[in-house]
Amino acid sequence: MGKLWNLAVAFALCAVQAAAWAQTWPTKSVRIIVPFTPGSGTDIMARTVSEKLSAQLGQMVLIENRPGAGGTIGVAQVAKSDPDGHTLLVHSSSYTVTPSTYGNLPYDTLRDLTGVVPLGLLPNVLVISPAKGIRSVKELIAAARAKPGSMNSASVGIGSATHLNAERFRLGAGIEVVNVPFKGTPEALTEVITGRVDYYFCPVNAVLPFLKDGKLRALAVGGTKRSLALPDLPTTLEAGIPNSDYNFWVGMFAPAKTPRGIVSRLYRETVKALRSGDVREKMARLGAEPMDYDPERFNAYLREEIAANAALVKAAGIKTE
DSSP states (O other), rough: OOHHHHHHHHHHHHHHHHHHHHHHHOSSEEEEEEEEETTSSHHHHHHHHHHHHHHHTTSSSSEOOOGGGGHHHHHHHTTSSSSSSSSEEEEEGGGGTHHHSSSSSSSSSTTTTTEEEEEEEEEEEEEEEGGGGGHHHHHHHHHHHTTOOOOOEEESSSHHHHHHHHHHHHHHTTTEEEEESSSSSSHHHHHHHHSOOOOOEEEEEHHHHHTTTSSSEEEOOSSSSSSSTTTSOOBTTTTTTTTOOOOEEEEEEEEETTTTTHHHHHHHHHHHHHHSHHHHHHHHHHHHHHHOOOHHHHHHHHHHHHHHHHHHHHHTTTOOO
């Protein structure tokens, strides 16, 4: 009976301490590490939310870009930081790919960090130069099958969301296509527009201006559902390519040992920011769509994605480091 009483007291004290942490946090500026270059979809979404969080929390929320090594440099920095809620990470779905593409990560993807909240889905769009004369997914596949291995697709690096989306499509369609990696989306888009690269699964926010001025043609959305920004454009699934969908998302993370009270408050404050009118408007302009997961559901989703991406990397024959 005494042990049970002591245990109950311990739990009560933990709950009180967690509440106290949540009330006093943050006590200084909050850094959000983005492991990609400024101007990327992930970076823009992080900055959009950080501005609102700064006002809500009464402390500066600063963005720090730490690109390189497939995002692992930035992730490692957050994983090794003090778990006090003042150093956070905003990453994309490639977070769940690197466990399969990097052999010696300086952190454990699931053990050293915890998911806080997704900031939203950012659909990829299959685009091609109008000069290619290809007007549909069916025509693209026919062209690829006519000359196996002669076509190529752009990506922003091996194991990136753009690469895995292209690989899901390639495997589903049963075609042979060469991946051409670039440093970033601007370089990839330039090569597709000129026709030197055949097609690209590009984040919707980056491709919309080029669709409007006719420099690119959209053939399909790469995700599970249609994009709100392009509602008349079918998905690759609707175009008849099975198992071709890949969902590109952006989310917020914290060191795993961050007190639960801080994680819970950070989740609530971020959701509040995402639901505010001006942030929703900015996200809509990016083509980003809501992804309403609480920390528990988000972390379960991360575990599922890591397993699914491991299978995809193996099936696609993507070489690991």
